[in-house]
Amino acid sequence: xxxxxxxxxxxxxxxxxxxxxxxxxxxxxxxxxxxxxxxxxxxxxxxxxxxxxxxxxxxxxxxxxxxxxxxxxxxxxxxxxxxxxxxxxxxxxxxxxxxxxxxxxxxxxxxxxxxxxxxxxxxxxxxxxxxxxxxxxxxxxxxxxxxxxxxxxxxxxxxxxxxxxxxxxxxxxxxxxxxxxxxxxxxxxxxxxxxxxxxxxxxxxxxxxxxxxxxxxxxxxxxxxxxxxxxxxxxxxxxxxxxxxxxxxxxxxxxxxxxxxxxxxxxxx
Amino acid sequence: xxxxxxxxxxxxxxxxxxxxxxxxxxxxxxxxxxxxxxxxxxxxxxxxxxxxxxxxxxxxxxxxxxxxxxxxxxxxxxxxxxxxxxxxxxxxxxxxxxxxxxxxxxxxxxxxxxxxxxxxxxxxxxxxxxxxxxxxxxxxxxxxxxxxxxxxxxxxxxxxxxxxxxxxxxxxxxxxxxxxxxxxxxxxxxxxxxxxxxxxxxxxxxxxxxxxxxxxxxxxxxxxxxxxxxxxxxxxxxxxxxxxxxxxxxxxxxxxxxxxxxxxxxxxxxxxxxxxxxxxxxxxxxxxxxxxxxxxxxxxxxxxxxxxxxxxxxxxxxxxxxxxxxxxxxxxxxxxxxxxxxxxxxxxxxxxxxxxxxxxxxxxxxxxxxxxxxxxxxxxxxxxxxxxxxxxxxxxxxxxxxxxxxxxxxxxxxxxxxxxxxxxxxxxxxxxxxxxxxxxxxxxxxxxxxxxxxxxxxxxxxxxxxxxxxxxxxxxxxxxxxxxxxxxxxxxxxxxxxxxxxxxxxxxxxxxxxxxxxxxxxxxxxxxxxxxxxxxxxxxxxxx
Numbered sequence: 001x002x003x004x005x006x007x008x009x010x011x012x013x014x015x016x017x018x019x020x021x022x023x024x025x026x027x028x029x030x031x032x033x034x035x036x037x038x039x040x041x042x043x044x045x046x047x048x049x050x051x052x053x054x055x056x057x058x059x060x061x062x063x064x065x066x067x068x069x070x071x072x073x074x075x076x077x078x079x080x081x082x083x084x085x086x087x088x089x090x091x092x093x094x095x096x097x098x099x100x101x102x103x104x105x106x107x108x109x110x111x112x113x114x115x116x117x118x119x120x121x122x123x124x125x126x127x128x129x130x131x132x133x134x135x136x137x138x139x140x141x142x143x144x145x146x147x148x149x150x151x152x153x154x155x156x157x158x159x160x161x162x163x164x165x166x167x168x169x170x171x172x173x174x175x176x177x178x179x180x181x182x183x184x185x186x187x188x189x190x191x192x193x194x195x196x197x198x199x200x201x202x203x204x205x206x207x208x209x210x211x212x213x214x215x216x217x218x219x220x221x222x223x224x225x226x227x228x229x230x231x232x233x234x235x236x237x238x239x240x241x242x243x244x245x246x247x248x249x250x251x252x253x254x255x256x257x258x259x260x261x262x263x264x265x266x267x268x269x
Numbered sequence: 270x271x272x273x274x275x276x277x278x279x280x281x282x283x284x285x286x287x288x289x290x291x292x293x294x295x296x297x298x299x300x301x302x303x304x305x306x307x308x309x310x311x312x313x314x315x316x317x318x319x320x321x322x323x324x325x326x327x328x329x330x331x332x333x334x335x336x337x338x339x340x341x342x343x344x345x346x347x348x349x350x351x352x353x354x355x356x357x358x359x360x361x362x363x364x365x366x367x368x369x370x371x372x373x374x375x376x377x378x379x380x381x382x383x384x385x386x387x388x389x390x391x392x393x394x395x396x397x398x399x400x401x402x403x404x405x406x407x408x409x410x411x412x413x414x415x416x417x418x419x420x421x422x423x424x425x426x427x428x429x430x431x432x433x434x435x436x437x438x439x440x441x442x443x444x445x446x447x448x449x450x451x452x453x454x455x456x457x458x459x460x461x462x463x464x465x466x467x468x469x470x471x472x473x474x475x476x477x478x479x480x481x482x483x484x485x486x487x488x489x490x491x492x493x494x495x496x497x498x499x500x501x502x503x504x505x506x507x508x509x510x511x512x513x514x515x516x517x518x519x520x521x522x523x524x525x526x527x528x529x530x531x532x533x534x535x536x537x538x539x540x541x542x543x544x545x546x547x548x549x550x551x552x553x554x555x556x557x558x559x560x561x562x563x564x565x566x567x568x569x570x571x572x573x574x575x576x577x578x579x580x581x582x583x584x585x586x587x588x589x590x591x592x593x594x595x596x597x598x599x600x601x602x603x604x605x606x607x608x609x610x611x612x613x614x615x616x617x618x619x620x621x622x623x624x625x626x627x628x629x630x631x632x633x634x635x636x637x638x639x640x641x642x643x644x645x646x647x648x649x650x651x652x653x654x655x656x657x658x659x660x661x662x663x664x665x666x667x668x669x670x671x672x673x674x675x676x677x678x679x680x681x682x683x684x685x686x687x688x689x690x691x692x693x694x695x696x697x698x699x700x701x702x703x704x705x706x707x708x709x710x711x712x713x714x715x716x717x718x719x720x721x722x723x724x725x726x727x728x729x730x731x732x733x734x735x736x737x738x739x740x741x742x743x744x745x746x747x748x749x750x751x752x753x754x755x756x757x758x759x760x761x762x763x764x765x766x767x768x769x770x771x772x773x774x775x776x777x778x779x780x781x782x783x784x785x786x787x788x789x790x791x792x793x794x795x796x797x798x799x800x801x802x803x804x805x806x807x808x809x810x811x812x813x
Binding site (some may be wrong): 114234 | 518581651656673
């Protein structure tokens, strides 16, 4: 049953990825094109999900927005997992003052209000950038700031490896530090790293959505799930066009799919 | 017989009275959109305190929000000296503050003293500060007061509309008032309760004492959605300001509830950074300083579309610094700047730009591209920005949009000047151009395109400086209007601010309220609160 569910979830995710990547094939409109005569239009043949407040085709915006959120969130998750892996691994292996310093920095980062830090960093960025660069910058910031919670998990896993018998055995046989890291430690850390990577993806998607809801995420006219979700603020438009719920449905679907295909405790061994 | 006749005449009066179906008494419920920071009318700066001041304060001269004309209030008449420095006011006799303290000329003298006290930093008092020196107040009798200023104060009489008279002798200090209501209870963060002032001086045409209402209950509610929900549930009877979406929604439910007073005084506009020291490329500074470039941008913007799409038709295209809602000061001779992208391109080509492959380049081959900043979280401005993006793309200009949190935006606008163009709005509460001195004088802090200049950077800014100073000292309103008309014309020609829209003033008034006549001036829905009444049987929560 679990296996079948995972298959369905993977299939759905792949389908959504494909739709997003080949968006041009599925919609004739640009995400920025405004049909000003038809703002807040209900679904029709021309606009399957209707239009937004500026008359832009919601289906095109959903596909292009999916591309932004689904491509960049894994990239940010990869970055944050790599940082967490490097720092958590170093803390767990080296111990002593290095461990204390890294954990102190991680705790400090966890205690700081992430949203305000993001807002401040976003404000410090140069203004004269194209929308695509601003999107990448937003996710880069998310990736650079999102590592502390993963670090704690990686650190704990590395610590248990450091005290393990197989590592002692490897050391006693004269295994060098590089070989120790890449042949003994990293393979044993891999399940934890993967888990952190998968867990981070929906977190970053939702954080970007929150930032966009505040008007600080992906900038106009580029769509993302976050700024599409802002369309739900307009209650009268939502009541006349249920197509406005599409990004919410997509986001929920993708987060559920990620949760299903996430490696379980048994998978991690 | 006489008694019967009297009864009959009272009955006849009751029948013919226009508001015979309404009742005196009752408590009107509506919201303040923030915590009142003070109840001292001299120290008022925020909107909530200003509303309380309007509801409780008695003023010498009142600006009628409907006719925009001045009317006698606590002063029955006034006389301005020829040099414009001295105003002599004749006060109403036999009036009392809400606590029973008599009202005399001493109270006016005391209020002026408080207003001009440099220790208090009164924003209201600042408007009266025309020059260095003290304000002299003479009280030759209990009902006469003469105020002499060190220099002429232009537009002096309307300024008294903001001055609520304080009692010099009442132990209740600022809580003793001369307005229609007094503050009876205040629960921080929750509500302000106002009760009818039994000593209010005004009476209706039939001689009945005003106000009709027994009191006001003002809930402190920042969330406009909750305010709207409560209004629809019948828990509130009035909304002072509505956005266009809520207006459309209410109008669909009940057309009698939603009121549109027409284009208001507030405007949304964009401007280009013209600060000489701004950290921008020199070629961009050259574009932004070019009047032709700015005019072309203005012509390329489809303001009608913005009004229709963003404001659901509840806004009017704006072309100049004064809204037509400001009946006296608006320069009606200025033509409407029509949407004409072809003309915009012609202007740009004349200015040395080249248009090919749907891209606009300057004479050095630089692609015309700039970033517009605006405040984050403002869905209306974000929509306007997206529309500007498409309009400018039609003439080959690439415009990026960046939204910033407000403190970061202000930092860039006023300190670092690290931005290219900005979209913001101007809230106008004052009809008189003197209220905008800091915007138009080149030395002004709010001269946003190039603030706090030591000497005017351009000849047209120098001319505006001269005209604004001249209008401030001109002896007649006609002369002042001539000068300010010219200022408006220069701004129209130079486009330092590219005006986009004047939003309509939208309000909601429950059918339970009788006598409401929303206007464009603040407070639009309850400016005539002293004559508002509630229909019988419309107690709170009765109507859905």
